[in-house]
Structure formats: structure tokens, C-alpha cells
Amino acid sequence: xxxxxxxxxxVVFLGFFISIMSISLGVGSFERDEESSGMFPFATGLGxxxxxxxxxxxxxxxxxxxxxxxxxxxxxxxELLGILIVYVILFRGIGYTLAxxxxxxxxxxxxxxxxxxxxxSISIGTALLCWYILGEMxxxxxxxxxxxx
Amino acid sequence: xxxxxxxxxxxxxxxxxxxxxxAFLGAIFGTLVGVLxxxxxxxxxxxxLPLTSWLNPTPAIIMLSGIYYGAxxxxxxxxxxxxxxxxxxxxxxxxxxxxLAKQGKAGVALAMAAISSFVGGTLGLxxxxxxxxPLAEAALIFGPPEYFGLMCLALSVVVSLxxxxxxKGLISAGVGLFLGSIGQxxxxxxARFTFGSLKLLGGIDxxxxxxxLFAVSEVMINAEKxxxxxxxxxxxxxxTLQELRQSxxxxxxxxxxxxxxSLLPGCAPGPISFLAYDIERRFSRHPEMFGKGAIEGVxxxxxxxxxxTSGGFVPMFSLGIPxxxxxxxxxxxxxxxxxxxxxxxxxxxxxxxxxxxxSMYIGNVMLLILNLPLxxxxxxxxxxxxxxxxxxxxxxxxxxxxxxxxxxxxVWVAILxxxxxxxxxxxxxxxxxxxxxxxxxxxxxxxVRQSLTISGGSVYIFISRPIAxxxxxxxxxxxxxxxxxxxxxxxxxxxQSGTD
Numbered sequence: 074x075x076x077x078x079x080x081x082x083x084v085v086f087l088g089f090f091i092s093i094m095s096i097s098l099g100v101g102s103f104e105r106d107e108e109s110s111g112m113f114p115f116a117t118g119l120g121x122x123x124x125x126x127x128x129x130x131x132x133x134x135x136x137x138x139x140x141x142x143x144x145x146x147x148x149x150x151x152e153l154l155g156i157l158i159v160y161v162i163l164f165r166g167i168g169y170t171l172a173x174x175x176x177x178x179x180x181x182x183x184x185x186x187x188x189x190x191x192x193x194s195i196s197i198g199t200a201l202l203c204w205y206i207l208g209e210m211x212x213x214x215x216x217x218x219x220x221x222x
Numbered sequence: 223x224x225x226x227x228x229x230x231x232x233x234x235x236x237x238x239x240x241x242x243x244x245a246f247l248g249a250i251f252g253t254l255v256g257v258l259x260x261x262x263x264x265x266x267x268x269x270x271l272p273l274t275s276w277l278n279p280t281p282a283i284i285m286l287s288g289i290y291y292g293a294x295x296x297x298x299x300x301x302x303x304x305x306x307x308x309x310x311x312x313x314x315x316x317x318x319x320x321x322l323a324k325q326g327k328a329g330v331a332l333a334m335a336a337i338s339s340f341v342g343g344t345l346g347l348x349x350x351x352x353x354x355x356p357l358a359e360a361a362l363i364f365g366p367p368e369y370f371g372l373m374c375l376a377l378s379v380v381v382s383l384x385x386x387x388x389x390k391g392l393i394s395a396g397v398g399l400f401l402g403s404i405g406q407x408x409x410x411x412x413a414r415f416t417f418g419s420l421k422l423l424g425g426i427d428x429x430x431x432x433x434x435l436f437a438v439s440e441v442m443i444n445a446e447k448x449x450x451x452x453x454x455x456x457x458x459x460x461x462t463l464q465e466l467r468q469s470x471x472x473x474x475x476x477x478x479x480x481x482x483x484s485l486l487p488g489c490a491p492g493p494i495s496f497l498a499y500d501i502e503r504r505f506s507r508h509p510e511m512f513g514k515g516a517i518e519g520v521x522x523x524x525x526x527x528x529x530x531t532s533g534g535f536v537p538m539f540s541l542g543i544p545x546x547x548x549x550x551x552x553x554x555x556x557x558x559x560x561x562x563x564x565x566x567x568x569x570x571x572x573x574x575x576x577x578x579x580x581s582m583y584i585g586n587v588m589l590l591i592l593n594l595p596l597x598x599x600x601x602x603x604x605x606x607x608x609x610x611x612x613x614x615x616x617x618x619x620x621x622x623x624x625x626x627x628x629x630x631x632x633v634w635v636a637i638l639x640x641x642x643x644x645x646x647x648x649x650x651x652x653x654x655x656x657x658x659x660x661x662x663x664x665x666x667x668x669x670v671r672q673s674l675t676i677s678g679g680s681v682y683i684f685i686s687r688p689i690a691x692x693x694x695x696x697x698x699x700x701x702x703x704x705x706x707x708x709x710x711x712x713x714x715x716x717x718q719s720g721t722d
Contacts, residue, residue: 076648076649077649080645080649080651084393084396084397087397087400088396091400091415094415098412098414109410110407110410110412110414111414112671113399113403113667113670113671114400114403114414114415117396117399117400117403117663118400120392120396120399121393121396121397121400124389124392124393124396125393127389128389128390128393131389145446146446147446147648149445149446150442150443150445150446150644153441153442153445153612153616154442154637154640154641154644157438157616157620157637157640158637160620161620161630161633161634161637164630165630173617176613176616176617177613177614177617180612180613180616181609181610181613184445184608184609184612184613185609186607186609186610191610195610195614199614199617203617203621207621207625212276213621213624213625213628214628215621
């Protein structure tokens, strides 16, 4: 199935889900002076449901469908996202400075950097500079980790 | 006359050394954002917005505004020297700018781009000084029904931000409206879509969404396509008096072309620069030279996009309507600082508004200086390999999002929206309508519910009030005009995803 159709069907599902959730909040009636929290999200969900259906039908009918992203490109983006997720997980465990240096090192390598002197100096230099400016000067409570930085 | 008095007072505050420093930093960051391909003004403001949280509102907005108009200056440098537009509104500058550079006239092209940007930007600011206050004054009588009409007019921007794909733009806006409704109900205080999470009770942090959608996703997209650039040397930099005199007409025409459309919702600097180029070609005695190295082909888009940038602040400051995605992010910055853009801003915080406007005049002078003698340095920045730049951008995104509430939850939100933004880009869903709807959604809901409460549930209130009706007619007209012009134009002439 084409990516465009899958995305449109997801929107249909999302619209349906929002509408059902809104009904549970209460849609209310202004005629009877009953205001409820679900009225506006219900209208939004209904709109998404209709637009999603319209888009799904349009994607089915017309040939210029959007294809799935190429595997090679998507893989690089996914790897970068993966490194970013590991960075956030490590942030509390090993401390901001070390996690940042490791993140910069591995993401630079992933994106094609091969000059080790450049990679190491930028990774360590940026991590230390950020720690000093943001943590020490601006007082942002960055995680210290086991080594105290 | 009153505007001038306030403006002079604003200059008094803007010339304070710290505000001057912020204007200078904004100009530097803005030029940098404009020079670097792949990081537009929207992403630039999104990245730096959380890092300004330790500042007072006035210096913070001075700096963030500087990024917006500074990016318009910087974008032309790489367009001319390396044929790589730094941001959308400089795409058309590359057509003639790069041809001039290949003919050995890079210096003159760069100088004319900077001077035209300065003229367009400064005349646009004069327009802002005189147009915004009366507009805000007129808007003081607005009640909930009028605000509902105004919000509908602002949301009509979605149609033009949607680019070629209207249903996708509407879906994107729908998702934004939904995201805006997460958290506490603004009137009754009930929890909505929080699934029992206390972190969601205050709503999804807007900055995390913007950083994810515009900065993280942008890095992911650009990580796929890293290429080499060919750099043209800079020769004679300063134009002669005769060259300046010959270009004056084009500068003034492009300023008018840029300023007036920018007052309307949906007219962002990007499309306006194309319009100005087309108008200048029609006015030219040598239209055949366009695309082969006509200096007017550089002057027109640069003057127009800077005038449009200044003009875009008129509806934003006086009515609270952002006319482009970058202004939508800037609007959110104002709201983060507890400032409600709209008519009351001129009444309640004249010190803030006039200091920011005055700082823009100063910022334009700074940018002219930064972009003339220092142009060579900016051009070399593009040589920074993307494999070093991209991870640094991500680190700033991370720390910026974290620093708002010192909360890792916001960082996870930014990463999630980075992925969503990447998928939206791949599936050709515009992201700007999502941001706009997320900002306007709560205001729209509040105004519609208050109006219906006043009228006892009758929707007649929206058409019985002349101003509300006028806005609704204008909104309908704007939608019809956008759809009609879309049907008339060839698909290739429409922006891919609006004005991202």
C-alpha cells in the first residue's frame, strides 16, 4: 500500500479516536446552556476524520502518490535519531558533559566525518564549553553524572 | 506624531548597551541562519528560543526578531557566491546573483543585495511605525465574536501555507488544533487527553513541538543529502554612484511590492520575493537579461523580502496574527513571556513594543555593516562540513528544550515531533499549519465558547456584529482567492510546502 494512503488512513483513525474521546468528555449543548469540554475537540476530530477520508480517497484515485522514503536515506535519519535517543537516556546516567561528547563523536562519525583530530576537538571542546556556559554561568541544572561534570 | 514620540522613547531604551548587544547577537545569528542552507529563520528562532528563557522579554524578543530579519540578509550571500540559497526567500536571488558572480561581478551583486535589503527593511519599518498603532487602536473595541472572526481570518493563512496540497494542509492544521486542546480546558478546567499524566495537564510545551518539527526534523532531512559547493571569488565590492542611482527605482518598487502584500495573512517573504522578481522583469527595459545576470534580479527579491519581513510585524503586533511560520514561532515567544500580542499590547506595554521596533531600525544598520565589509567571512561559513554542524545543532536543540522547565519530558516531546516532522516532510504534509493552529486553537476555542455563552447558544451573534462579520467575509474571501489562484497556476509554480 502506498505511503500516502497509509498516512491518510492513520489520520482517519486519529480523527475517530479524538471524536470518541471527546464524546466521553461531553459535547454539551449551548441551546440548553450546557457547556462541555469536549465540544471543540469533537469538532476537530470530526474535521480530521473527514479530511483524512477525503485525502485517502484522493490518494487512491490519483497516480501521483507519495512513495515510501528511500531505505538508504531513511536509515541514516533513523540512525541519527537512535543516537539522539541514546544521548537522552545517558544524560542522567553518565552526566551531561560526557553524554554530549559521546553524542557529538558518534553522530559526526555517522554523518561521514573522518578527521579524528577535528572530531575529538569539536566533541570535547563543545561539551566542555556548553557545560561551562550553560551549567556554570547560566545556572541550568545539567546532570553531573558519576564524575561530577 | 504620537508614533514618533513613542519611537524616540523606544530608541532611548533600544540604545541601552545590553539591548544593543542583543540586537547585535540577533543580527549575527540571523545572518548565520540565513547563510547556512537547511536552517531557515523558523528553525533558527526555534533553536534559540529556549536559550533566551533567562532573559527579560524585551532583550529576548529584540534578539529573536533580529534572527528573523537578519536571515533575509544572510540568505543572499550564499545564493550569489555558491548558488545555494540559505533560505526560501533567497531562492530567486540565486537566479541572477550567481550568474553575476560567474561574470566576475560578485562584489557588486552582494553590495546591491545588502543595500536593497537595507532600503526595503528600513522603509518597511517606517510603514510598521505608522500602520501598526492605528490598526491596534481600531481593534480595541473587539469582543469575543470579533476575536472569533479574527481567529478565522488568521486561520485562513493555512490555505496559503498548505502550498500545493490543501487537504494535507487542513489535516496538519487539524492536528495542531488537537495538540492545542491537550491539557486543562481553558474555561471549565477539566483535564483533556492527558491520560492521567500530570506532565500533560499543563499542555504540550509549544517550544518542544517547534524545536522538533523545525530543527530536529530539518537535521534528519539534511543528513541524507550532503554535497560539495563551488565558491565564486568576491571582486569589487562597492557599487559606483551611477550604479546606485540606476538601481533606486527597482529598490523602491520592490519595497512597495514587498510591504503591502505582507500585511495580508499568508503572504510570507518567500512567495513575495518571487512576485517582486516577476514585477521587476515586467518593468525592465531588458527583460531578456533576467536569469542571465541582471542586477535588478538581485535587488528586487532582496528589497521585497526585507520589506515583507518588516511588514509582517504589523498584523502580528497589532492584531496577533502571524503571517508566516517564523512569525508564528515569534508569536509563541511573546506568549511564553506572558505578552499577549494584539491591540492591548500597544496600550499595556508601549515600552516593550516601541523598544523592539526601534531596535529593528538599529539592527538593519548593523546588518548593512555586517553584510558589506564582512561578507567574505559569512561566505566561508558555508564551508563548515555538515557532519560537524548537524550534531551541534542537535545539542543546542536538546539543551534548549531541556532548559525551559529542566524537564527531560520536553526533550522526548521534541524528539517525537522531530520524527513526526521528518515523516510529514517525506509524505509532503506542510508543518507550518500545524504550528499556526496549535497557537491559535486555544484562542479560537475561548472566543467561540465565550461568544456562544453570551448569545445563549445562538450562532447568529457572529453575523449580527459587523466587525465579526467583516472578518468572516475577509477570511472566506482569502480562502477563495488562495484556492482560485492555486487552480489558475501551474503546479510547478506553487511552493512545495507553503512558506516553511
